[in-house]
Amino acid sequence: MDIFRALGPAVAHVSPLEAVRAGVGALVGLGLTGLFLLSPNIDLDLGLYLVAPFGASSVLLFAVPNSPLAQPWSAIVGNTVAALVGVAVCMLISDPVFRIALAVGLALTATMLCRAVHPPAGAVAMTAAMNPEAIDLLGFWFALAPIALGTVALVALAALYAFFTGRRYPFRQFDDPSSHGTADREPAERLGLSEDELTQILERYRQSFNLGVEDLARLIGAAELQAAAHSAGPLTADNIMSRDPVSVRPEARLSEVAELFRRHRFTSLPVVGDDAEYLGVIFQIHLINQAKDDALRLGNGFTSALKQLLDRQIRRPVRAGDIMAAAGPRAVKKTPVGALLAMMADDDVDAVPVLEHGRVTGIVTRTDLIAAMARKAVRGE
Template sequence: MIVPPPPDNVQKPGSSPRFKLFSPILAGATLKERLIGCLGALIGICLTGLVCGFIFGDDPQLPLIVAPIGASAVLLFAVPASPLAQPWSIIGGNTISALIGVTVSYFVKDQMVAIGLAVALAILAMSLTRSLHPPGGAAALTAVIGGAAIARAGFWFPFIPVAINSLILVGLGIVFHRMARRQYPHRPAVAPVNTHETADPPPALRVGFNSEDIDLAIARLNETLDVSRADIDALLREVELQALIRQRGELTCADIMSRDVVTVPADTTPDHARYLLLKHDIRTLPVLDENGKLQGTVGLRELAGKEPGSKLPIAVAATANPSDPAISLLPRLTDGMTHAVVILDDDEKVVGIISQTDLLATLAKSISQNGASEIMRGHGQGI
């Protein structure tokens, strides 16, 4: 059997890592993302200096902007998902560290001792206040060796200009990232929960890895990672899903969806919606607006306790495209809340629906066919 050579971007076993110009060090750090980060830093630093100049006047006693803010801008605009780049980390980390530096400088007169002590205590203070921010070490150091102007400012220095610089930079960062359609502040992934309020773990956690496995893996690495534990969990579950799509992603939503969909208009009464659900023995009804576009869904859960003549309760619908891999619906249809995914065309019109039963039947058939194929290949190879 001829084994094809590995692609150019795959490292061969036993070989040393190859350096490539402009190759990203961090996952997801594409050239586009880096250019966006450069633009954000340009705007953020310039506007921070401009605003501080307006606040402090033409002849400030202290610098308009301190050097650690430049390092904060690197984190804020280049790696906005990092726990070290969140608003409290930037504002709290810089301010607390500067306060530590001023305090150490006030009590410790030996500068060589003071510089080390200031940085060390800043790390401890940021860790205890959950505001760890690398530029905070520079803020503490600046408070000790910053010169006569900073020494005269004393305990005002952590607030003017450090805290003000940090507040303005974070505010500009939030606006910039929203305009660039990037999420900031970063919202950690929400762990699956058991919506039935029983002692059982949620379905997604009953098979495969769990939180204890992640903790043990991190402990064995014996390193501190610049990513939250919740994001590691979400990333690994997405890796599992993408591997499953690669292995069993030949079927699309269009292949398995029900096309004769029972729908209701938004002005339907709860009684009629309940009647249709029971008549057709289904758990989800897509609700359409006056233009025939999907407005949401309604099920027996939403209809429970609704009085006759009341307004139809409409829930947010889980949706997908006909060309999406059917297996990609697995996380949503096993979250304990979603009973069906509505399939929409490009005009947001309902063209089908896939229930938990539809996906389960598809998976069962796929596993059966793959098992039979393995047996046939085994016989063909003399096994």
């Protein structure tokens, strides 16, 4: 029954949290945009100044911010150009049916030529064509207010909302610096493919409107990583983990943590409570970030802040429990190496603790993982 499958949902499952995040974003975005547009125009009709297409724009901006159709150029230029087309057609054509159809068709052509396709733009042109009385009053000012100003407000609010909710908008550009602030690409995106080649792939498969070059690079990298995970075979965390992990208590001073890092040449330490109960993990970068934050807060240099942070005589020391990461990935003994590989593809994760009934029984570091993969390659498995 392929026809019934074709009629089913084409979108992957979305978590309830993400659905709520998008819905709240649209609520906040439209609410604040309405206040912005109405404040100098209290005596004007709400329907004219908070137009229906803004609702469609909100779906793209807050629910699918990575879509090329939701980017600032597409949204602002697309809506504004469509408004100009709609107003012009409304002024020239009297027949309502032909006027509406022509406005939408010309708006689609114009926005595509401007590389500013934004689906709600069709509704913007239609709104103008359906309201000749309003257009007689406003003329081409309709394209400025509410359309251009309202879209700019929505885009600005979407960018702020994405920042505060852990998303990225506008989407990443292919030549953006990595998270390390260097010119290198992120490890998962080092494909050996240029931006032009990735663009050609999108154009060849007619996906330019659905996916950006940066996202395509990330997807290809993720697919290659998943394929590498399959080649890892039956190895599990139990086969490669360190079975005698050094750990610290949450009340341990950072001077003690730093000493353990130095003595054992580790880059990570599990933080455990009573009976080896896993509480979190500390990476060396956590110490550096804490010293950097202290330097900015106290107005000291980084070196002075780090010395103070590790001072054994300080009266109110920062402790391990204050800086540990409690929400990072974790594994069990049966976790496949392929899954561990994906976990440590994230730059922020240097090691994954292995738990049994909530207690730490081992830890898999990047060194363990590399050594296991190297042995597998040498053996030709």
